Amino acid sequence: MKKNEAALVCFSGGQDSTTCLFWAKKHFSRVEAVCFTYGQKHSLEIEVARKIAADAAVPFQLLDVSLLSQLDRNCSLVNSAIEMDQEKPADKYPNTFVPGRNMIFLTFAAILARSKGIFNLVTGVSEADYSGYPDCRDTFVRSLNVTLNLAMDEQFVIHTPLMNRDKSAVWELSDELGVLDLVRRETLTCYNGVKAEGCGHCPACKLRNEGLKKYLHEKEQKTK
Numbered sequence: 412m413k414k415n416e417a418a419l420v421c422f423s424g425g426q427d428s429t430t431c432l433f434w435a436k437k438h439f440s441r442v443e444a445v446c447f448t449y450g451q452k453h454s455l456e457i458e459v460a461r462k463i464a465a466d467a468a469v470p471f472q473l474l475d476v477s478l479l480s481q482l483d484r485n486c487s488l489v490n491s492a493i494e495m496d497q498e499k500p501a502d503k504y505p506n507t508f509v510p511g512r513n514m515i516f517l518t519f520a521a522i523l524a525r526s527k528g529i530f531n532l533v534t535g536v537s538e539a540d541y542s543g544y545p546d547c548r549d550t551f552v553r554s555l556n557v558t559l560n561l562a563m564d565e566q567f568v569i570h571t572p573l574m575n576r577d578k579s580a581v582w583e584l585s586d587e588l589g590v591l592d593l594v595r596r597e598t599l600t601c602y603n604g605v606k607a608e609g610c611g612h613c614p615a616c617k618l619r620n621e622g623l624k625k626y627l628h629e630k631e632q633k634t635k
């Protein structure tokens with residue numbers, strides 16, 4: 412990682428990618444953000460992302476990949492007729508899984524980045540958390556990194572600062588970066604499209620809020 416380089420962050424306005432945005436601002440001299448719309452039910456998250464980027468003085472670009480939601484209607488994030496899985500089913504991924512999403516996002520991000528002379532990509536995926544989506548795993552990201560380099564004969568580096576962090580450790584990083592309050596107040600992680608603390612009962616809210624509780628508790632114990 413070189414401070415004088417530029418990075419493009421895959422940015423959704425949620426807790427994870429917002430933490431990554433500020434991590435990137437610390438480690439790179441120039442940071443841009445790309446946000447994807449893919450037919451998700453809650454378009455509010457795009458406005459949330461746009462505002463955070465504007466406040467952070469980060470150039471923001473929105474790409475429409477809504478073709479994704481036409482290819483597969485079995486995901487509860489894009490099809491309101493499907494009731495969202497609240498727990499991970501024993502034998503498969505929860506229906507909040509969008510097949511191919513991170514592969515498409517990172518591939519388009521790489522094409523966009525290359526056109527701007529940027530070869531560092533930042534994504535907030537983590538394999539430490541419970542949801543266990545296959546395209547959040549380190550193996551997948553490394554594999555795609557190689558593929559992108561071969562596909563475009565370039566030397567992209569995909570950075571995953573959250574890869575081994577659970578939600579509590581993601582809060583810790585945002586605190587280290589001085590943006591814990593901003594992340595608490597301004598981001599949208601909730602599957603029901605409610606900003607900040609969220610609806611409180613969807614799987615994304617549970618992870619986020621339990622992580623925060625754990626982090627604040629640990630912090631309090633340390634300062635005692």
Ligand code: ZN
Nearest residue numbers: 601610613616
């Ligand atoms: Zn929620």
